[in-house]
Amino acid sequence: MLGSVTLVPVGGIAEVRPGDELAVLLSEAARRQGTPVASGDCVVVTQKVVSKAEGRLVALDADDLDARRELIEAEAARVLRRRGDLLITETRHGFVCANAGIDLSNVDDGWAALLPVEPDRSAKHIRDALRAHERVEVAVVVSDTFGRAWRHGLTDVAIGVSGIAAVLDLRDSLDERGRTLRVTEVAIADEIAGAAELVMGKAAGTPVAIVRGLDRSWFTDGAARDLVRPASEDLFR
């Protein structure tokens, strides 16, 4: 159907180890399941496997709450709010999220996964490696699971972007009545990350999804740093 988009989970990826080339692991897994990565796809990769491939792992006893808090405080640029064990932080990248984005689930006991140092660069690395190994021109989004200030539940959002706009500026578009639309900067990279989450599940061992059929005009330069609202513009921090 013209204009439709398909979300394809990519499973069967072995445990990711520091130094692994994710582009190779994910493209082999996609081929094995009969859905090879193709030019024009947007490949969404969860932060956890990116952090593992980049060796962003530190020793941490998850039951040692003091050590946990100290690690979070060391990783965060700023702690915005505290409630019990939960710290709402601003990371060095400018992301606002719980516990500086440090992840304890699906990591070996005694270890924690930190956010990539520069997730836009991580996305570009995967994209470049897919081009080199598979001869495909794709976009890449690195996703992570964040809470929201006003709404219950978590959603996946983009923390790294390469090859696609993060925010699509439709401010000058005309609506059907030929009137200029007012507020239409759409955070498509976040919507792509959230869409991919719908087929990944949380405990299903599916750290990658292919988003196929997105508007080709969106495949331009973009970066997740475009999604960061600086504290100076912020009405609530």
Place this chain on the structure above:
Amino acid sequence: MLGSVTLVPVGGIAEVRPGDELAVLLSEAARRQGTPVASGDCVVVTQKVVSKAEGRLVALDADDLDARRELIEAEAARVLRRRGDLLITETRHGFVCANAGIDLSNVDDGWAALLPVEPDRSAKHIRDALRAHERVEVAVVVSDTFGRAWRHGLTDVAIGVSGIAAVLDLRDSLDERGRTLRVTEVAIADEIAGAAELVMGKAAGTPVAIVRGLDRSWFTDGAARDLVRPASEDLFR
């Protein structure tokens, strides 16, 4: 491909008027384009056409900034922040959004569209009408376009939900290591709304999308009010 999800835009829906039965308009449009609504689908409908069908339209000269501000203040339960023309409001439903969710684009000149009085009921009405007219058992999400406190760009989120969980509680799930996952209340209704937006566009005259292939176990009772974080739990309001 097993486990994949397809997002299908439904175009060709005529201008919606107060009293129109959206379920009939959208199912006829979906059939005309060769993608009839089927049981197990989640149908996403934008707030604007729901508000129009429900007659939630008020006269407003968009250039009269005082009248506009007065309407927003009358519609809002609370104004949280002001910056220039922008008011960040809490609606009577508990949603935090700009300008009490009042919409001026794609509405006839001289008119504004207010949010549905009870969007969960709006979603249930469409779902019941699809069952009655088309003999299909679907979920319905009413979507709207909101900003976020910490991130640039807008995303579509769920303001009305029927027949599917709004927040999926995976807190008791085990990760691949058999360890209980910590933070996994996933706002799937918001991710579904955002995913649908990827095929709707903003100026494309496509107020409906079909999301096909979602996990059947998610089709339980759900309501967008489950997504509302009450002010009492809020760290930032």
